[in-house]
Amino acid sequence: MTDIHSIMTKAPVIPVLVIDDVDDAIPVAEALVEGGLPCLEVTLRTPCALDVIEAMKTVPGAIVGAGTVLSTKDLEKVLRAGVEFVVSPGLTENLGRAAKDAGVPFLPGVATSAEIMEGLDMGLSHFKFFPAEANGGLPALKAIAAPFGMAKFCPTGGVSLKTAPEWLSHPQILCVGGSWVAPKGADKDTIRKLAAEAAAIQP
Numbered sequence: 124m125t126d127i128h129s130i131m132t133k134a135p136v137i138p139v140l141v142i143d144d145v146d147d148a149i150p151v152a153e154a155l156v157e158g159g160l161p162c163l164e165v166t167l168r169t170p171c172a173l174d175v176i177e178a179m180k181t182v183p184g185a186i187v188g189a190g191t192v193l194s195t196k197d198l199e200k201v202l203r204a205g206v207e208f209v210v211s212p213g214l215t216e217n218l219g220r221a222a223k224d225a226g227v228p229f230l231p232g233v234a235t236s237a238e239i240m241e242g243l244d245m246g247l248s249h250f251k252f253f254p255a256e257a258n259g260g261l262p263a264l265k266a267i268a269a270p271f272g273m274a275k276f277c278p279t280g281g282v283s284l285k286t287a288p289e290w291l292s293h294p295q296i297l298c299v300g301g302s303w304v305a306p307k308g309a310d311k312d313t314i315r316k317l318a319a320e321a322a323a324i325q326p
C-alpha cells in the first residue's frame with residue numbers, strides 16, 4: 124500500500140465521485156484514468172458506493188479510495204472493499220486512530236488550526252481543507268496553514284478548473300479535490316476530456 128503523500132502527488136486533481144448506478148462505475152473510472160486522473164474518491168453518498176468501489180478496482184491504473192467516511196464502521200466497510208485510501212469530511216479521534224491502526228492512507232477534512240493540531244498529535248500531516256471555498260478560500264487556508272509548515276493540504280468543496288491553478292500555486296497544497304470532472308450523466312468522452320484538462324493544470 125502506498126502513502127497519502129504519493130496519492131496526493133499522482134495528479135493535480137482527485138475526482139470526488141457520486142455514482143448512483145453501479146453500471147456507470149467502470150466507464151467513469153476508465154475515462155478518468157485515461158484522461159490522466161488515476162486517484163478516484165468514491166463517496167459513500169449513494170447506496171451502491173461499495174459496489175462501485177469494487178467495480179472501479181478492476182480498471183487498470185485506477186487507485187480507488189473512499190470518501191464521506193464518517194465513522195469507524197464506514198472505515199471497516201471500505202477496508203473490506205479494498206480501498207487504497209480514505210477521505211473524510213472531518214477529523215475525529217476515533218476515526219483518526221482507527222485509520223492509523225489500519226495503516227490505510229488517510230486524508231481527513233479540517234477547517235481550523237485546532238483540528239490540524241489534533242491531526243498532528245495523531246501523527247497525521249496531510250489534510251483535506253473542507254469546505255474550501257465556503258471556509259474563506261485560498262486567503263483563509265494561507266493564514267491557517269502558515270504556522271504548520273509540515274502540513275500539506277488538498278482543498279475540496281467549491282474548487283473548479285478555473286480556481287484550481289491558484290490553489291495549486293501554494294507550496295503546502297499538493298492537489299485539489301473536485302466533483303467537476305465527472306458531472307452527473309456525462310458520457311465517457313466528456314469525462315475523459317474534463318479529466319485531461321484537469322490533469323494538465325499547471326500552478
Ligand SMILES: O=C(O)C(=O)C[C@H](O)[C@H](O)COP(=O)(O)O
Pocket residue numbers: 139166168190191192210211212253279280281282300301302303
Ligand atoms: O462527500 C464528502 O465526503 C465530501 O467531503 C464532500 C465533497 O468533497 C465535496 O462536496 C466536493 O465538492 P465539490 O467539488 O464542490 O462538489
